[in-house]
Amino acid sequence: MLFNSLEFFLFLPLVFVLYWFVVHKNLKLQNFLVLIASYVFYGWWDYRFLSLIALSTVVDYYIGLTIDNTPKKSIKKRWLWASMLFNLGLLGFFKYYNFFVDSWVDALSTLGYNVENTWTLKVILPVGISFYTFQTMSYSIDIYREKLKPTKDFIAFAAFVSFFPQLVAGPIERASNLLPQMLAKRRFDKTRAIQGVELIVWGMFKKVVIADSFAPVVNDIFTHYSDYSGGTLIIGAILFAFQIYGDFSGYSDIAIGTARLFGFDLMTNFNFPYFSRSIGEFWRKWHISLSTWFRDYLYIPLGGSKVGRFMGVRNVFAIFLVSGFWHGANWTFIAWGGIHALLFIPSFILGTNRKHLDNGVEQRSIISHISDFTRVLYTFFVVTLAWVFFRADSIKDAILYIKGINSLDMDASSFIMLSDILLIIVLLVLDFMRYKNIKIHITIWILIVIAIIGALNREVQAEFIYFQF
Numbered sequence: 001m002l003f004n005s006l007e008f009f010l011f012l013p014l015v016f017v018l019y020w021f022v023v024h025k026n027l028k029l030q031n032f033l034v035l036i037a038s039y040v041f042y043g044w045w046d047y048r049f050l051s052l053i054a055l056s057t058v059v060d061y062y063i064g065l066t067i068d069n070t071p072k073k074s075i076k077k078r079w080l081w082a083s084m085l086f087n088l089g090l091l092g093f094f095k096y097y098n099f100f101v102d103s104w105v106d107a108l109s110t111l112g113y114n115v116e117n118t119w120t121l122k123v124i125l126p127v128g129i130s131f132y133t134f135q136t137m138s139y140s141i142d143i144y145r146e147k148l149k150p151t152k153d154f155i156a157f158a159a160f161v162s163f164f165p166q167l168v169a170g171p172i173e174r175a176s177n178l179l180p181q182m183l184a185k186r187r188f189d190k191t192r193a194i195q196g197v198e199l200i201v202w203g204m205f206k207k208v209v210i211a212d213s214f215a216p217v218v219n220d221i222f223t224h225y226s227d228y229s230g231g232t233l234i235i236g237a238i239l240f241a242f243q244i245y246g247d248f249s250g251y252s253d254i255a256i257g258t259a260r261l262f263g264f265d266l267m268t269n270f271n272f273p274y275f276s277r278s279i280g281e282f283w284r285k286w287h288i289s290l291s292t293w294f295r296d297y298l299y300i301p302l303g304g305s306k307v308g309r310f311m312g313v314r315n316v317f318a319i320f321l322v323s324g325f326w327h328g329a330n331w332t333f334i335a336w337g338g339i340h341a342l343l344f345i346p347s348f349i350l351g352t353n354r355k356h357l358d359n360g361v362e363q364r365s366i367i368s369h370i371s372d373f374t375r376v377l378y379t380f381f382v383v384t385l386a387w388v389f390f391r392a393d394s395i396k397d398a399i400l401y402i403k404g405i406n407s408l409d410m411d412a413s414s415f416i417m418l419s420d421i422l423l424i425i426v427l428l429v430l431d432f433m434r435y436k437n438i439k440i441h442i443t444i445w446i447l448i449v450i451a452i453i454g455a456l457n458r459e460v461q462a463e464f465i466y467f468q469f
Contacts, residue, residue, distance in 0.1 A: 001040075001042075001044035001045065003203075003204070003251065003254045004204065004207055004212075004456065011040070012261075016262070018033055019034070024188070027185055027186075028153075028155060030186065031155050031156050031159045031182055034159040034163065034164075035155060035158050035159040035162060037164055038159065038162040038163055038164035039053075041167065042128070042162065042167055045127055046126070049126040052090060052126055052129065053132060053161065053162050056086075056087065056132065056133065057136070057157065057158045059083065059086050060083055060087075060137075060161075061158075063080075063083045064139055064150035064151075065150050065152070066079050067079045067080060067144050067150070068149065068150045079144075080140055087134075087136060088133070088137075090129065094123055094125055094129055095129065095130065095328075096329045097123060098329070099329030127168045128167050128169065130326060131168065131169065131172055132161055134172050134290075134293055135160075135172055135174075135175075136161055138293065139179075142176060147176065148175055148176050151179060153182075156179065156183050160179045164258075165254075165255040165258040165262075165264075166266055169248070169251045169255070171256070171269040171288070172290055174267075177265075177267060178264065181263075181264050181265065187263065192263070193260070193261055195257070196256075196257040196258065196260030197257065197261070198257070199254070199256055199260065200257035200261075201445065202250075202253050202434075202448070203249075203250040203251065204254060205451060205452055206249060206427070207246060208452055209448075209451045209452060210242060210246035210250070210423055210424075210427055211244075211246035211247035212455060213423060213455070214242060214243040214246070214423075215243060217236070217417060218239050218243050221236030221239075222240070222391055222392060225400065225401045225404055226400070226404065228404070229407070229410060230404060230405045230409055231407075232410070232417075233401060235417050235420075237385070238384060239417070240388075240391050242427065243465075244387065244390075244465055245270075246427065247465045248270075248287070248465060249269070249273075252269035256268070256269070267288065267289055269287060270286065270287070270288065272285060272435045273285040274380055274431075275376055275435060276356070276376065276379050277356045277372055277375035277379060278355060278356055278379060279343045279344045279347065279379060279382070279383075280344060280347055280348075280353040281355075281356040282383060283340070283344070290326070294319045294322065294323055298318065298319055298322060299318075302314075302315045305348070309349065316341055316348055317341045320338065320344065321338055321341065323337050323340075324336050324338065324340075327390070330394075331394070331395055332389050332392055332393070332395055333389075336387075336390045340386060385402065388402055430444070
């Protein structure tokens with residue numbers, strides 16, 4: 001079920017009424033309703049894959065209890081490996097099997113061996129599998145590390161795994177944050193509910209007005225990049241940067257706002273990333289739930305930056321390459337991760353990667369603001385160039401696209417896209433107001449709702465980009 005669909009606009013009020021007015025006096029019934037609603041929400045796309053979520057839930061529920069009840073550390077580790085192998089096995093089969101087969105056949109062909117590829121399978125990628133497998137793995141890991149006690153409430157755990165607002169595209173929640181909320185009594189809070197509605201509206205604006213408006217233009221430019229001028233290619237790359245931001249951060253805002261309607265607090269997944277002054281700051285503000293997941297469960301276990309400069313650089317490359325590969329079974333995503341690693345390494349070596357830990361809202365001198373502005377422009381520039389690899393169908397296409405930006409000459413298409421540039425300006429102004437904690441006037445909210453209604457009347461509504469990851 002899509003957030004930007006009629007089904008969801010009927011589904012959400014129904015679940016809300018049942019949750020707060022029918023089963024509100026019984027916590028177990030509330031959690032059971034959340035579980036059923038989540039399975040309906042996910043099954044609306046393809047009910048067959050509900051078995052994967054159910055299986056993952058059962059396996060990690062019992063493995064969590066077993067790890068906690070096992071006295072020997074070595075036996076605990078075996079059960080932890082069982083959880084990781086099971087979840088990574090699911091993810092690997094559905095998402096990466098064909099990629100590895102195709103890559104192996106291509107490698108043999110390069111070496112002169114012509115091998116007929118008969119091993120690829122017609123596998124459908126289950127929506128959200130990259131998200132909920134990471135969510136359940138972190139549960140088992142935290143129990144093994146003795147940072148979390150397992151729950152014996154199976155319904156609450158199953159609701160945590162399948163919680164519909166963030167099930168298919170995050171944020172990737174930790175059990176230490178969401179599971180205790182499942183186990184605690186919730187009370188309706190009007191103020192928090194209003195905040196939730198505002199987040200839903202803002203997320204819808206970024207998705208259906210910004211991202212969906214840019215999608216057909218971006219698709220055309222990236223498909224026929226050889227037909228366009230350098231100026232148009234630059235605009236196309238910028239539009240994609242804001243398309244993916246509006247699409248993904250819009251989903252996260254809707255998810256967080258929807259969860260807040262039901263009394264839950266999800267972690268912040270985006271923190272105005274395009275106002276970042278360095279690559280390090282960008283990754284502290286973009287897809288925060290994923291970057292912190294890799295930090296806590298991959299980077300730090302590898303030794304982080306405390307194992308010497310050389311090994312530290314290795315760890316940085318590992319986390320960025322794996323992050324790229326997590327996004328999709330294509331060399332373009334690995335290249336995208338590698339580019340970000342190369343951009344990050346200089347500040348890592350110089351020890352400046354932890355600069356700009358503030359949110360940039362405190363009082364500064366004019367010179368400091370000008371300096372910050374130039375850093376923001378540079379960071380956005382290199383991030384946008386890297387997005388070309390993320391969006392392109394192949395590394396070759398990405399390289400040719402960037403080579404096509406050999407001048408700033410404009411054609412008719414460049415001027416046609418001026419309305420899209422105006423939309424970007426509107427988004428940046430509104431984002432800047434939220435960034436500076438400036439309250440948005442009710443009139444602006446009304447205009448945003450009108451724009452959303454107009455955009456929803458399009459014949460075609462695009463799926464969220466991160467559904468494919």
